[in-house]
Amino acid sequence: MSDPSSPDAPLPASGDAPEAPKEAWGLVTRSTGSWYTVRTDDGEDVQARIRGKFRLEAETIDETNPLAVGDRVRILLLEDETGMVQEIAPRENQLSRRAAGHRARSEHVIVTNLDRAWCVQATFQPKLNPGFVDRFMVAAEASHIPAGLVLNKADLLEGEPRAQEALEFWAELYESLGYPVLFTSAETGEGVDAFRDALEGKVSVVSGPSGAGKSSLLNAVDPELDLVVGEVSEKTNKGRHTTTFATLFQVAGGWVADTPGIREFGIWGMTPEELGGYFVEFRPFLDDCRYPNCTHDHEPGCAIQDAVDAEHITPERYGSYLQMLESVRADARSDQEADWRRRDSRPDEEWDEPED
Numbered sequence: 001m002s003d004p005s006s007p008d009a010p011l012p013a014s015g016d017a018p019e020a021p022k023e024a025w026g027l028v029t030r031s032t033g034s035w036y037t038v039r040t041d042d043g044e045d046v047q048a049r050i051r052g053k054f055r056l057e058a059e060t061i062d063e064t065n066p067l068a069v070g071d072r073v074r075i076l077l078l079e080d081e082t083g084m085v086q087e088i089a090p091r092e093n094q095l096s097r098r099a100a101g102h103r104a105r106s107e108h109v110i111v112t113n114l115d116r117a118w119c120v121q122a123t124f125q126p127k128l129n130p131g132f133v134d135r136f137m138v139a140a141e142a143s144h145i146p147a148g149l150v151l152n153k154a155d156l157l158e159g160e161p162r163a164q165e166a167l168e169f170w171a172e173l174y175e176s177l178g179y180p181v182l183f184t185s186a187e188t189g190e191g192v193d194a195f196r197d198a199l200e201g202k203v204s205v206v207s208g209p210s211g212a213g214k215s216s217l218l219n220a221v222d223p224e225l226d227l228v229v230g231e232v233s234e235k236t237n238k239g240r241h242t243t244t245f246a247t248l249f250q251v252a253g254g255w256v257a258d259t260p261g262i263r264e265f266g267i268w269g270m271t272p273e274e275l276g277g278y279f280v281e282f283r284p285f286l287d288d289c290r291y292p293n294c295t296h297d298h299e300p301g302c303a304i305q306d307a308v309d310a311e312h313i314t315p316e317r318y319g320s321y322l323q324m325l326e327s328v329r330a331d332a333r334s335d336q337e338a339d340w341r342r343r344d345s346r347p348d349e350e351w352d353e354p355e356d
């Protein structure tokens with residue numbers, strides 16, 4: 001930015017000088033793919049478009065969408081009251097899914113600049129699924145998004161001491177890994193204030209299996225929301241999951257992403273050698289494996305297997321790791337095959353060096 005008071009600054013043109021263009025910074029809260037709703041820092045919603053330039057840049061970095069909800073943008077305010085995006089602020093993080101029908105490793109950005117991704121699980125109905133939680137945590141680690149766990153339907157633990165104990169085991173495990181854990185009940189209000197505090201002023205993802213009580217919990221946090229609650233079959237044609245556009249909606253002074261594809265919050269595009277690094281408790285041991293590309297399942301001299309034996313890593317988490325490793329290996333194989341197929345179908349002169 002040039003300083004207008006500096007002697008080098010160009011003099012304002014006299015005569016028919018147009019007014020200085022109006023600009024604003026804001027948050028992208030909705031995307032249709034061609035129009036974006038931007039909530040400006042003054043609190044106004046402006047419908048904005050992006051210039052072709054950003055699309056081209058996105059092509060080169062292999063993303064299918066250049067701008068996503070959660071992005072902070074500078075817009076030029078046009079005379080027709082729409083906006084033109086001039087600048088996208090660097091992202092803190094981004095949650096992506098594999099882009100359908102595109103190159104094997106290209107990504108579709110779902111939401112950016114997340115303060116936290118909450119995995120919502122029910123204690124029962126449906127029962128807590130630690131494998132789901134671990135996949136979620138790994139996906140969050142891979143995207144540099146702080147994660148947390150909400151154990152909803154805490155009321156169902158009333159009078160069930162053994163179930164209570166089991167749930168406390170999981171809560172302590174995830175807490176010991178650095179993930180905040182909240183017990184909540186949309187039914188009794190337990191933990192709802194704590195969850196509201198956690199969402200306030202933040203951009204969050206609230207994700208979890210169908211029926212865990214995500215809508216009920218958000219309604220409890222902010223009664224003005226009035227999200228549809230109920231059986232999956234009753235919800236198919238209404239409620240928040242019918243939206244085909246990525247949206248951030250306001251919840252108790254914060255923003256929560258409601259976005260197609262958010263349920264696929266999963267692991268993709270990683271190599272088997274990388275996976276261990278996304279298990280936070282593996283990290284202190286990773287450098288001690290005999291082989292630098294150790295996948296910690298069959299190799300001799302593996303520090304992770306030793307750490308499991310020494311009870312520094314729980315068998316539950318190691319078991320999750322092994323399961324994920326299988327699926328990552330299968331994905332890596334099919335990506336490789338797709339790469340080869342694509343290369344085979346191209347004329348020789350277009351061949352390029354394999355990536356990495």
Ligand SMILES: Nc1nc2c(ncn2[C@@H]2O[C@H](COP(=O)(O)OP(=O)(O)OP(=O)(O)O)[C@@H](O)[C@H]2O)c(=O)[nH]1
Pocket residue numbers: 152153154155156184185186187188208209210211212213214215216217228229230231232235241
């Ligand atoms: N006992 C009890 N039931 C709850 C609680 N929270 C939600 N439920 C019930 O669980 C069912 C599913 O709740 P929803 O809020 O629709 O769950 P959801 O996670 O939003 O489900 P999807 O939209 O399908 O992903 C409803 O029958 C709710 O009344 C809770 O804390 N305790």
Ligand SMILES: [Zn+2]
Pocket residue numbers: 289290294295296297299301302303304305
């Ligand atoms: Zn190892």
